[in-house]
Amino acid sequence: MIRITDILDRVAENNPEADLDIIDRAYIFSARVHDGQIRLSGEPYLSHPLEVAGILAEMNLDPVSIAAGLLHDVVEDTHATPDEIEQTFGKEVLRIVAGVTKMSKLSFGSTLARQAESLRKMLLAMADDIRVILIKLADRLHNMRTLAFHKTDKRRQIARETLDIYAPIAARLGIYWIKNELENASFMYLMPDEYDRIKNSVSTDRTAREAYIEDVKGYLRNQMEEYQLNSEVLGRYKNYYSIYLKMVTQNLAFEDVYDIIAFRIILDTIPRCYEALGIVHSLWKPIDIKFKDYIARPKPNMYQSLHTTVIGPRGERVEIQIRTHEMDRVAKSGIAAHWSYKEGGKTDESIGKRFAWIQNLVENQENFANPDEFLENVRIDLYPDEVYVFTPQGDVKTLPKGATPVDFAYVIHTEVGNQCTGAKVNGRLVPLSHELVTGDTVDIVTSKNHKPSKDWLKFVKTVKARSRIRQWIKIQEKNRSLSLGREMCEKAFRKQRLNFTTLMKSDQMLEVVAHFGFKTVDDLIASVGYGKTTPLQVLRRFMPKPEEEAEEKSRETILDRLIGRVKKRKPSAGVLVKGLDDILIRFGKCCQPVPGDPIVGYITRGYGVTVHRANCVNALKMSPERQIDVAWTEETSETYPVKIVIVSYDRVGLLADIATSISKHEANIVSLNTTTKANELVESYLTLSVAGTGHLDRVLASLRKIHMVQDVRRLNR
Numbered sequence: 001m002i003r004i005t006d007i008l009d010r011v012a013e014n015n016p017e018a019d020l021d022i023i024d025r026a027y028i029f030s031a032r033v034h035d036g037q038i039r040l041s042g043e044p045y046l047s048h049p050l051e052v053a054g055i056l057a058e059m060n061l062d063p064v065s066i067a068a069g070l071l072h073d074v075v076e077d078t079h080a081t082p083d084e085i086e087q088t089f090g091k092e093v094l095r096i097v098a099g100v101t102k103m104s105k106l107s108f109g110s111t112l113a114r115q116a117e118s119l120r121k122m123l124l125a126m127a128d129d130i131r132v133i134l135i136k137l138a139d140r141l142h143n144m145r146t147l148a149f150h151k152t153d154k155r156r157q158i159a160r161e162t163l164d165i166y167a168p169i170a171a172r173l174g175i176y177w178i179k180n181e182l183e184n185a186s187f188m189y190l191m192p193d194e195y196d197r198i199k200n201s202v203s204t205d206r207t208a209r210e211a212y213i214e215d216v217k218g219y220l221r222n223q224m225e226e227y228q229l230n231s232e233v234l235g236r237y238k239n240y241y242s243i244y245l246k247m248v249t250q251n252l253a254f255e256d257v258y259d260i261i262a263f264r265i266i267l268d269t270i271p272r273c274y275e276a277l278g279i280v281h282s283l284w285k286p287i288d289i290k291f292k293d294y295i296a297r298p299k300p301n302m303y304q305s306l307h308t309t310v311i312g313p314r315g316e317r318v319e320i321q322i323r324t325h326e327m328d329r330v331a332k333s334g335i336a337a338h339w340s341y342k343e344g345g346k347t348d349e350s351i352g353k354r355f356a357w358i359q360n361l362v363e364n365q366e367n368f369a370n371p372d373e374f375l376e377n378v379r380i381d382l383y384p385d386e387v388y389v390f391t392p393q394g395d396v397k398t399l400p401k402g403a404t405p406v407d408f409a410y411v412i413h414t415e416v417g418n419q420c421t422g423a424k425v426n427g428r429l430v431p432l433s434h435e436l437v438t439g440d441t442v443d444i445v446t447s448k449n450h451k452p453s454k455d456w457l458k459f460v461k462t463v464k465a466r467s468r469i470r471q472w473i474k475i476q477e478k479n480r481s482l483s484l485g486r487e488m489c490e491k492a493f494r495k496q497r498l499n500f501t502t503l504m505k506s507d508q509m510l511e512v513v514a515h516f517g518f519k520t521v522d523d524l525i526a527s528v529g530y531g532k533t534t535p536l537q538v539l540r541r542f543m544p545k546p547e548e549e550a551e552e553k554s555r556e557t558i559l560d561r562l563i564g565r566v567k568k569r570k571p572s573a574g575v576l577v578k579g580l581d582d583i584l585i586r587f588g589k590c591c592q593p594v595p596g597d598p599i600v601g602y603i604t605r606g607y608g609v610t611v612h613r614a615n616c617v618n619a620l621k622m623s624p625e626r627q628i629d630v631a632w633t634e635e636t637s638e639t640y641p642v643k644i645v646i647v648s649y650d651r652v653g654l655l656a657d658i659a660t661s662i663s664k665h666e667a668n669i670v671s672l673n674t675t676t677k678a679n680e681l682v683e684s685y686l687t688l689s690v691a692g693t694g695h696l697d698r699v700l701a702s703l704r705k706i707h708m709v710q711d712v713r714r715l716n717r
């Protein structure tokens with residue numbers, strides 16, 4: 001078991017100025033809270049966080065990471081609380097520990113295989129600090145090293161998860177030694193027979209092979225010296241899993257896999273790397289297609305090296321990697337290299353921030369030969385605007401940031417979206433506008449009769465949800481306008497003793513449809529429903545000489561002339577009908593709503609929607625299924641009629657004062673009737689046209705100030 005002093009020595013060696021105190025304190029804390037807990041191996045539990053911290057120290061990570069490594073299991077497995085950790089070690093350590101804890105709670109279960117890529121993305125997206133991932137990798141590495149103590153089933157499950165999720169993440173982050181070790185260990189538990197076969201094959205002729213390695217190493221070293229290149233030459237077996245993959249994918253027997261050994265030449269500078277490459281290629285014939293220049297074009301994870309495969313001294317393939325010491329360091333720790341101490345200095349604060357390393361990658365984009373490969377590798381990081389959420393079955397769905405349960409429902413299925421009435425996130429009911437975050441499990445509640453709402457458009461984030469909701473509303477509006485238009489036409493035609501239903505199928509109807517510029521009868525009828533065409537206009541096409549209804553002419557009174565401007569309002573303006581655009585609107589004559597009044601709409605036979613004041617007695621009598629939500633539009637330049645009564649003692653000039661007062665407030669008088677009562681009171685009934693309740697209130701207030709006026713009020717039936 002590694003000791004804390006080994007870890008402290010290692011950190012101090014890397015950076016003499018490192019703050020060892022936080023590591024020391026984390027160790028004491030961890031030892032205290034894990035006290036008495038035992039690993040399956042029989043060792044004290046503390047050995048696990050210690051080993052994890054040791055791996056992190058091996059990666060040259062900063063003291064905060066190592067302290068967090070020592071504490072990574074305390075929240076989940078001990079009585080220690082997040083508050084305690086924050087108070088003792090600060091926000092940064094708590095944030096990292098909390099991140100690791102959150103990640104540990106995910107279970108991938110049976111959905112693993114088909115969703116590995118989404119799950120990897122999800123893990124990367126969940127970590128708001130890349131050190132969370134690094135600790136998780138170290139944690140998994142130690143767990144794999146001690147996997148033998150688990151039961152067979154559990155072993156296979158953990159190994160599968162490691163191979164599918166964690167090894168690829170390590171590779172993506174460029175930490176190849178962890179990737180190799182995770183792969184090898186998983187391979188051993190998942191396919192023990194194949195593992196043993198390759199292991200045995202590698203060890204037969206081991207002596208001969210070792211001699212061969214020494215030969216090639218010595219030869220390369222001598223050649224480098226001859227050209228005065230200061231170098232380090234290494235030779236190693238490739239990991240068993242990659243040998244296995246090569247055998248499977250290229251259908252080779254073990255004997256045919258030549259490059260089970262890889263050589264590496266490490267030099268001081270980049271120009272020397274190319275010199276060394278020249279020497280190697282002049283000694284042994286290179287296989288062209290096997291040459292890769294990752295120095296000029298680094299991998300997205302910053303990996304740099306020259307890779308070449310040559311026909312070696314015995315006619316066999318030899319893989320050789322050529323790189324500088326710095327590149328070798330990066331290849332060992334990958335992304336982690338950016339968190340380690342550099343030349344004793346403190347790590348750049350900004351680098352520790354969320355995916356700051358992606359910035360490096362983006363800036364170096366011109367170095368990448370194949371932009372597609374680059375994008376593929378860092379896609380998730382280039383678009384941190386994604387969230388990953390689970391279905392109740394454990395499937396992962398990718399959504400844009402800010403997405404809501406409605407978006408999720410439409411991703412599942414259009415029907416689920418259309419019928420969604422509510423949602424549970426992590427078991428709790430939430431509003432449909434609730435913002436989902438990565439890791440949430442979302443359960444949609446549906447109901448057969450439920451319908452999408454126009455309001456959803458205000459918060460949905462996905463194109464799919466938006467277009468499906470719009471589509472639905474459009475169909476509904478059309479259907480509604482159709483039945484409305486039909487009722488209106490039937491009624492108008494019936495008055496003229498014509499049967500609209502029969503005429504609808506006539507040839508004459510097709511001419512009429514064309515006359516109005518429509519393609520089908522339905523389009524024309526819908527247009528009537530929308531209020532764009534009136535039933536009378538349609539009717540007239542069927543009656544060459546329509547009897548014009550005698551228009552009742554109102555008698556012009558002296559007062560009318562005195563007051564002048566009588567403004568007629570346009571009908572349907574100023575009111576929005578929920579779920580319907582451009583519908584024919586009429587206002588109830590009984591209650592005469594004006595903007596500002598609470599209103600309610602009723603679908604009427606033949607005449608679109610009639611709007612009443614919410615407290616109108618007539619409206620209250622109507623059947624609720626005809627009721628429809630309506631609202632005033634925000635701005636309207638229309639004016640609306642409203643009846644008022646003015647009670648006053650009679651006097652000379654009273655009417656003139658009333659007219660002046662009304663006109664001063666820019667309201668118009670539409671009609672006026674005056675009656676004198678026995679008690680010498682005069683009641684003046686006026687219809688005014690006003691812009692809204694505010695306007696009306698101002699007019700009424702000014703009327704109340706007129707001399708001799710007793711009472712002024714709006715008539716409200």
Ligand code: MN
Pocket residue numbers: 048072073139
């Ligand atoms: Mn652990």
